[in-house]
Amino acid sequence: xxxxxxxxxxxxxxxxxxxxxxxxxxxxxxxxxxxxxxxxxxxxxxxxxxxxxxxxxxxxxxxxxxxxxxxxxxxxxxxxxxxxxxxxxxxxxxxxxxxxxxxxxxxxxxxxxxxxxxxxxxxxxxxxxxxxxxxxxxxxxxxxxxxxxxxxxxxxxxxxxxxxxxxxxxxxxxxxxxxxxxxxxxxxxxxxxxxxxxxxxxxxxxxxxxxxxxxxxxxxxxxxxxxxxxxxxxxxxxxxxxxxxxxxxxxxxxxxxxxxxxxxxxxxxxxxxxxxxxxxxxxxxxxxxxxxxxxxxxxxxxxxxxxxxxxxxxxxxxxxxxxxxxxxxxxxxxxxxxxxxxxxxxxxxxxxxxxxxxxxxxxxxxxxxxxxxxxxxxxxxxxxxxxxxxxxxxxxxxxxxxxxxxxxxxxxxxxxxxxxxxxxxxxxxxxxxx
Amino acid sequence: xxxxxxxxxxxxxxxxxxxxxxxxxxxxxxxxxxxxxxxxxxxxxxxxxxxxxxxxxxxxxxxxxxxxxxxxxxxxxxxxxxxxxxxxxxxxxxxxxxxxxxxxxxxxxxxxxxxxxxxxxxx
Numbered sequence: 001x002x003x004x005x006x007x008x009x010x011x012x013x014x015x016x017x018x019x020x021x022x023x024x025x026x027x028x029x030x031x032x033x034x035x036x037x038x039x040x041x042x043x044x045x046x047x048x049x050x051x052x053x054x055x056x057x058x059x060x061x062x063x064x065x066x067x068x069x070x071x072x073x074x075x076x077x078x079x080x081x082x083x084x085x086x087x088x089x090x091x092x093x094x095x096x097x098x099x100x101x102x103x104x105x106x107x108x109x110x111x112x113x114x115x116x117x118x119x120x121x122x123x124x125x126x127x128x129x130x131x132x133x134x135x136x137x138x139x140x141x142x143x144x145x146x147x148x149x150x151x152x153x154x155x156x157x158x159x160x161x162x163x164x165x166x167x168x169x170x171x172x173x174x175x176x177x178x179x180x181x182x183x184x185x186x187x188x189x190x191x192x193x194x195x196x197x198x199x200x201x202x203x204x205x206x207x208x209x210x211x212x213x214x215x216x217x218x219x220x221x222x223x224x225x226x227x228x229x230x231x232x233x234x235x236x237x238x239x240x241x242x243x244x245x246x247x248x249x250x251x252x253x254x255x256x257x258x259x260x261x262x263x264x265x266x267x268x269x270x271x272x273x274x275x276x277x278x279x280x281x282x283x284x285x286x287x288x289x290x291x292x293x294x295x296x297x298x299x300x301x302x303x304x305x306x307x308x309x310x311x312x313x314x315x316x317x318x319x320x321x322x323x324x325x326x327x328x329x330x331x332x333x334x335x336x337x338x339x340x341x342x343x344x345x346x347x348x349x350x351x352x353x354x355x356x357x358x359x360x361x362x363x364x365x366x367x368x369x370x371x372x373x374x375x376x377x378x379x380x381x382x383x384x385x386x387x388x389x390x391x392x393x394x395x396x397x398x399x400x401x402x403x404x405x406x407x408x409x410x411x412x413x414x415x416x417x418x419x420x421x422x423x424x425x426x427x428x429x430x431x432x433x434x
Numbered sequence: 435x436x437x438x439x440x441x442x443x444x445x446x447x448x449x450x451x452x453x454x455x456x457x458x459x460x461x462x463x464x465x466x467x468x469x470x471x472x473x474x475x476x477x478x479x480x481x482x483x484x485x486x487x488x489x490x491x492x493x494x495x496x497x498x499x500x501x502x503x504x505x506x507x508x509x510x511x512x513x514x515x516x517x518x519x520x521x522x523x524x525x526x527x528x529x530x531x532x533x534x535x536x537x538x539x540x541x542x543x544x545x546x547x548x549x550x551x552x553x554x555x556x557x
Contacts, residue, residue, distance in 0.1 A: 030491035030508075030533075033498040043503075055490045058513040063487075165446065291492045294468065298499035352466055356492075360443040363487065363536055401515030402537040 005258050006123045009074055012249050012259065013119025016080045016304055017111035019246060020087025022098060024239045027080035027304035028055050031088075032295040039094045039300075049089035056081035062405045067263050068126055070144050070411050071270035074259045079122060080304045083115045090114070133418070138425055138432050140381045140418030147377040147411060148267030150369040152276055155264050156183065156195050158283075159202030161361035166354060167209050175205045196279035203283055206354060213350030226342075232300035233338045243302055243335050244328040247310050251327020254314025261311040263366060263407065274315060281311040287358035290351070293341045306334040367406045374410030378417040382430070389417045436460045436554055439470035442484035442493045444536050451543040452483075459551055467496040474530050475500050481550065482531040485539055488512060493533030506531040509546060510538040518545050525549040 019025040023035050031052055037043040064078025092098060092107035099105055133141045160179055164172020183198035191197065236243070253259035260266035260277070262284050268277040285308030292303040305311070313330045317323035345352045371394055378386030393413035397404050404412060424430035438460055440448050445464045452462040465473070473479040474497075482501075484493035490508040497506050507529040510516040515538055524532070525546070534542040 028488070028491060029486075030488060030493070030495050030498070033495045034503050036499075037503055054511070055488060055508075058511055059488055062512050291495070295495045295499070298496065349466060356441070356443055356445070356467075359486075359492070360445075360536070363443070401541060403513055403515060405512045405535075406537045 002123075002127065004256070006120050008249070008253050008256065008258050009079060009123050010116040010119040012246075012253055013079055013083050013122070014112040014116035015246050015249055016083035017087040017090075017115025017118075018108060019242060019304065020084050021090050021092050021108055021111035022087075022239075022242075023094060023301055024242050025246065025302040025304045026052075026084050026087070027076070028052070028059075028084050029291055029295050029303070030055055031084055032299045032301045032303070035301045036299050038088075045088065045091060049085060052085045052088045056084055059405075062408050063263075065126070066408045066411045066415075067266055068122075069129060069415070070147055071260075071266045072126075072130060073257060073266050073270055074122065074126075074253075075263065075266055076259055076261055076305055079119055079259070082118050082122070084304075086114050086118060087111045136418075136422045138381075138418075138422050140421070143377050143380040144411075144414060144418070145271070145377075146380055147370070147373040147414060148271055149376070150373045151264055151267045151366065152271060152273060153195060154365055154369045155280060155362075156199040156202060158358065158361045158365050159199070159206040161365065162354065162357040163206050163209055165357045165361060166350075167213070171209060175202060178202070178205055193275040193279070196275050199279050199283060203286065206358070207286075207351075210350040210354035211348055213353075229297040229342050230339060232297055233342075235300035236296060236302045236335050236338060239302070240332055240335060243306075244332045246304065247306065247331025248324040248328040250305060250310045250331070251314040251317065251323040251325075252320045254311045254327075255317050255320050255323030261305060261308050263370075264362070265311065269315075278312055278315045281308060281315065283358075284362075285309045285312065287355050287362065289341060290345055290355040291359075293338055293345065297338055297342045302335055306331040309334060363407070370407050370410045374414040378414040381414075381418050382421045383433070385421070385430075386414075386417050389413055389420065436481070436550060437479040438462045438481045438483060438550075439465045439473055439479045440483045441465050441467035441470040441496075442486050442533075444485045444539050447539055448483055448485060448543055451539070452547055455544045455547040456551065459554075460547065467492075468500075471497045471500045471531065480530070483543070483546065484531070484533050485536050486533065487536060489533045489535040489538070491533075493535075494531050497531030497533070501530055505529055506533065508533045509542050510534040512537070516542040516545055518549075521545050522549045522552070525553045 023039050026032050038048050060078050060081050064075050067075040068078050090107040090111045092104040098108040160175035163175040179198050179202040182201035183194050186197040187194040260269050265277040265280040289307050292307050296302050310327045310330050313326040314323045317326050375387055375390045378390045390413040394409055397409045421430050449462045470482050474482045486492035489511045494506045507524040509532050532546050
């Protein structure tokens, strides 16, 4: 199993670097609009790679790695933010195809090799850390598992929060009540995916409000923008074969639970709740459509993971072969629908605003849920001490300028608690419960 | 009156902060990222603020696409809180779009507001 994991992640890494090198797709949403500066010759590779490093490195360390570590599944951020850097660093010109001149060919091959090695090292390195944890006198790795529990359940309420943000507290409370009602009815009826159903109901209510909403004073994109969109979308369509291969690889990786798209779905999947993970991927993908579609349309560079529905397809597929086919199909469809989605978003500005509010509310819920989950996990390892360390670390991080991402401080503090009790046990200041 | 458009995530929180710290000298408006940035491009608004998880992603991606990278400034990133000197320099250099992380909204917005007010009073 471990060998398969290394191979699949290495392929995903090699492909990710290659796509970034050729300006076909990048993972970071902020890097995407800068790529045309390179393609159209206004920026040098070195400058772009430096920007990519600045944008991504902190996220790999502070966001990708902690979640990959606690779930033993690779969070896509830790892989594809890294390959963004690798791919943009290697040379390559855009005048001809990569096989047409020597420098571009070497850049392309170099990206593939380095990206593949990065993927393999990521898996091996994370596994080594996990193995190391398990060799410690007090094994705290099992307790870390409970870290994700609050996230799985609390996540279903995000549409209600988003509704409250956009349409006021009254409508927010109505959505809140409907979500709770849906969850309890599904639960009483003995359905296993009560949380998924609650989430779906919330999302539907939110979408209803958003489609009905026509904010005044919002202007439609101008004609010149539409022409630019079509031209850029054609560039993406031209690269469809590469994008489809990426879809296939990503589909397989999700199907085998080797890789996952976000902190919520990865936690659900690590806990073995595939149904919850699936509905979370749908909700996340919907919330990211406007951002990913608009950045793709303005840049001609696609998102490395598409809109995110490939993860859903991968999770739903019965085996990896179906997942490969479904992944390729879904990602191609996403790329093909870009112009259509651009027009749709123009006609329903409420939907585009909703997407921003969805991302805000998801983040806020995740911050609370990971903090509570981390406190519970740390306290399972070391009753009393765990609450103290995590709460202290969180507040300390806040008052010193939030140097560690708010979502990641809890898990990091929980891991620290585990290491701390091992050290304390060695010096005789901590006695593990029998 | 300086006009600021706000888009992206945590927009209400950002607007409240601008209103609080600008003491009536800045007119803040919540817009979509595209129309907000287009108004800046046409000179109908002076600045664009946006927050996202990374400060350089969703926050200013449309600004980079429409205004160009040289007009955009990432004021804070995960693990890198905003620095007052850097923001003041960015305003002096004529940056129009400011991105920061949701984590750092409370820290960053007052700094940018102050820098903008300082620059516009010197003029």
